[in-house]
Amino acid sequence: MLELAESVGLKPAHACKIGVCQSCSASLVQGDVFYEHSLTHSPAEQQVLLCSAKPDSDELTIELTAC
Numbered sequence: 001m002l003e004l005a006e007s008v009g010l011k012p013a014h015a016c017k018i019g020v021c022q023s024c025s026a027s028l029v030q031g032d033v034f035y036e037h038s039l040t041h042s043p044a045e046q047q048v049l050l051c052s053a054k055p056d057s058d059e060l061t062i063e064l065t066a067c
């Protein structure tokens with residue numbers, strides 16, 4: 001989802017891109033996500049890691065904070 005956000009001109013914060021640093025954490029407003037790989041540190045409740053999460057519902061709403 002990080003690449004998708006960047007492809008439409010958004011600039012979400014990120015660093016490691018492998019689910020470790022948590023800098024790409026964003027708020028999950030609606031829908032579900034899953035992670036193909038186990039994470040070293042799980043994101044907080046209702047947060048998703050943009051670099052590692054994959055959509056797992058037909059509709060997905062994520063709130064990005066401005067940097």
Ligand code: FES
Nearest residue numbers: 015017019022051
């Ligand atoms: S960029 Fe580090 S966890 Fe996503």
